[in-house]
Amino acid sequence: MTTHYLILSGLLFAIGAMGVLIRRNAIVVFMCVELMLNACNLAFVTFSRQVGNLEGQIIAFFVMVVAAAEVVVGLAIIVTIFRTRRSASVDDANLLKY
Amino acid sequence: MNSIPAPTIEYGTLAPLLVVFGAAIIGVLVEAFAPRYLRKAIHVPLTLLSLAGAFALVLVQVLRGQVSTTASAVGALAVDGPSLFIWGVILVLSFVCVLLINDEGHFVASAAAVPGSADEEEAESAGGGHTEVYPLVLFAVGGMLLFPASHDLLMMFVALEVMSLPLYLLCGLARRRRLLSQEASMKYFLLGAFSSAFFLYGTAMIYGYAGTVSLPGINQALARGAALDPLLMIGLAMLGVGLMFKIGAAPFQAWKPDVYQGAPTPITALMASGTLVAAVGAVLRVFWVGLGNLDWNWRPVIWGVAALTMIVGSILAITQTDIKRMLAYSSIAHAGFLLVGVMATFGTAEQNASSLKAILFYLAVYGITTVGAFAVVTLVRDPGGEAGHLSRWAGLGKRAPMLAGVFAFFLLAFAGIPLTSGFFGKYAVFAAALDSGTQPGDSMGGWMAALVVVGVVASAIAAFFYVRVIVLMFFSEPSADGPAIAVPSMGTVTVIAVSLLVTVGVGLYPESVLGVADDAARSLFIR
Numbered sequence: 001m002t003t004h005y006l007i008l009s010g011l012l013f014a015i016g017a018m019g020v021l022i023r024r025n026a027i028v029v030f031m032c033v034e035l036m037l038n039a040c041n042l043a044f045v046t047f048s049r050q051v052g053n054l055e056g057q058i059i060a061f062f063v064m065v066v067a068a069a070e071v072v073v074g075l076a077i078i079v080t081i082f083r084t085r086r087s088a089s090v091d092d093a094n095l096l097k098y
Numbered sequence: 099m100n101s102i103p104a105p106t107i108e109y110g111t112l113a114p115l116l117v118v119f120g121a122a123i124i125g126v127l128v129e130a131f132a133p134r135y136l137r138k139a140i141h142v143p144l145t146l147l148s149l150a151g152a153f154a155l156v157l158v159q160v161l162r163g164q165v166s167t168t169a170s171a172v173g174a175l176a177v178d179g180p181s182l183f184i185w186g187v188i189l190v191l192s193f194v195c196v197l198l199i200n201d202e203g204h205f206v207a208s209a210a211a212v213p214g215s216a217d218e219e220e221a222e223s224a225g226g227g228h229t230e231v232y233p234l235v236l237f238a239v240g241g242m243l244l245f246p247a248s249h250d251l252l253m254m255f256v257a258l259e260v261m262s263l264p265l266y267l268l269c270g271l272a273r274r275r276r277l278l279s280q281e282a283s284m285k286y287f288l289l290g291a292f293s294s295a296f297f298l299y300g301t302a303m304i305y306g307y308a309g310t311v312s313l314p315g316i317n318q319a320l321a322r323g324a325a326l327d328p329l330l331m332i333g334l335a336m337l338g339v340g341l342m343f344k345i346g347a348a349p350f351q352a353w354k355p356d357v358y359q360g361a362p363t364p365i366t367a368l369m370a371s372g373t374l375v376a377a378v379g380a381v382l383r384v385f386w387v388g389l390g391n392l393d394w395n396w397r398p399v400i401w402g403v404a405a406l407t408m409i410v411g412s413i414l415a416i417t418q419t420d421i422k423r424m425l426a427y428s429s430i431a432h433a434g435f436l437l438v439g440v441m442a443t444f445g446t447a448e449q450n451a452s453s454l455k456a457i458l459f460y461l462a463v464y465g466i467t468t469v470g471a472f473a474v475v476t477l478v479r480d481p482g483g484e485a486g487h488l489s490r491w492a493g494l495g496k497r498a499p500m501l502a503g504v505f506a507f508f509l510l511a512f513a514g515i516p517l518t519s520g521f522f523g524k525y526a527v528f529a530a531a532l533d534s535g536t537q538p539g540d541s542m543g544g545w546m547a548a549l550v551v552v553g554v555v556a557s558a559i560a561a562f563f564y565v566r567v568i569v570l571m572f573f574s575e576p577s578a579d580g581p582a583i584a585v586p587s588m589g590t591v592t593v594i595a596v597s598l599l600v601t602v603g604v605g606l607y608p609e610s611v612l613g614v615a616d617d618a619a620r621s622l623f624i625r
Binding site (some may be wrong): 047074 | 162209210212213252255256259261263266267270276277278280281282283284285287288291294297302303305306309310311356357359360425455
């Protein structure tokens with residue numbers, strides 16, 4: 001019964017990971033990371049149901065808080081870099097290499 | 099109605115953590131309420147005192163023999179012998195890093211101002227850098243303390259984020275070369291968030307397998323469950339990705355050179371020492387406490403990662419032209435050497451204690467040498483900031499023999515030349531690995547020897563590029579418009595002197611630190 005939710009969670013995670021790898025806009029990349037975290041939440045809640053304890057649901061709350069903190073830090077960094085470069089593309093940030 | 103039992107919190111045991119986090123929160127309040135001209139005067143003593151106080155509290159626990167043998171805070175944290183040793187090391191390292199951070203001119207006056215704009219000029223002329231740096235550093239240090247002491251994977255994830263989020267911001271606050279700094283910050287953030295998502299999904303899978311995220315609980319589930327469950331395998335792999343990213347092991351090392359180069363050098367020093375120590379501590383705990391019953395499964399993988407990390411780190415370092423990038427690759431190679439030690443922590447308690455001792459010793463001596471090396475890097479300056487390019491270091495030995503001599507000594511310690519602390523660090527880890535290979539029942543006996551051979555070859559390659567820098571400094575002519583050598587502040591002098599003393603002292607009397615590491619390792623991680 002919980003298998004469907006796990007498959008959905010796996011799909012969401014894969015879509016998120018794919019997005020991080022192929023999208024070029026830092027904001028979109030970041031949104032994909034958030035999607036991955038939400039896929040984790042879904043997996044936690046599903047497993048919580050499956051194994052029959054509440055730990056997984058509690059963890060989901062923690063993850064939400066951490067994700068919110070990450071948004072604060074991440075958007076600050078991305079906005080700063082956008083103001084400097086007038087671009088949020090991760091391809092343009094190419095000064096550091098080799 | 100059932101009443102909920104009140105949880106017991108061992109405040110005495112957790113005091114070092116509480117002091118650091120408490121000081122960080124007071125630091126935030128200082129930012130909010132103290133006038134600008136007073137802030138630094140409040141932050142510096144507050145930060146240094148809280149780190150020293152936390153260290154004293156760690157000492158008190160050790161000296162009074164009150165090292166706890168059970169998990170604290172309802173099983174969320176384990177403040178055992180190795181944890182206390184790692185805490186002590188992290189607190190000392192962060193203390194000396196804060197001395198470096200205190201120096202004027204490392205941090206931007208207003209991070210929100212666009213580089214080259216009128217806003218930036220205005221902020222520059224108002225003087226000073228961001229004082230938010232101090233509470234951010236304290237939060238990061240608090241996370242570093244929490245990370246290796248976490249007794250369940252949820253705690254570990256939260257600690258990972260508490261440690262990383264302030265560091266992402268700190269990376270972007272360099273005063274000079276702000277574009278590089280901001281880029282480093284963004285790369286670190288995106289890759290770090292990506293890897294922690296993997297860590298979290300791995301945690302979810304393991305929770306699905308074991309029905310708990312507590313490390314001992316997972317180990318018990320492994321003992322009774324089917325070991326080849328796909329949930330477990332996926333979870334293990336993803337958890338490993340998250341952890342290996344944090345210690346910068348190949349193939350997840352790509353962020354390290356970029357971030358180390360772009361970040362303000364005192365922050366690079368903090369990341370290269372404190373973060374690495376914390377992350378290796380966490381790796382040890384996860385693999386020994388949580389996955390100890392699965393060692394025949396993860397050890398071959400760690401074998402490959404360790405070998406690859408050592409080789410990639412030392413070979414790519416040869417091609418570098420920037421001093422901080424070179425030190426970053428050296429840090430990658432050292433992460434590989436540490437993983438050789440991690441390979442040896444399995445099996446019986448005795449075997450575990452002896453390899454643990456080697457790793458703890460390595461962490462302590464490597465951390466302090468790294469801080470010293472980065473402190474020297476902050477002093478060699480061009481008009482536009484630090485002289486990063488290696489060609490600018492040519493002939494430094496003739497212009498500033500003292501400084502170049504000290505740096506050469508640190509490089510020799512990294513290379514592991516006898517009479518430096520680095521030699522004994524490497525020796526201890528490799529000896530522990532060889533030892534473990536001869537244990538009865540170890541299916542990887544011959545492989546351990548092979549790994550040590552790879553390690554020795556990698557050390558030889560690494561020695562080549564360290565010596566190349568030394569040759570460059572002492573045997574080439576200085577250019578006419580060479581870099582200026584900044585007059586070091588008291589703080590920087592102290593940092594370099596302390597690092598030098600420890601590197602020499604431990605090189606001559608390794609028993610001093612080795613003995614403490616042995617005591618710490620003997621009490622083992624709480625299982």
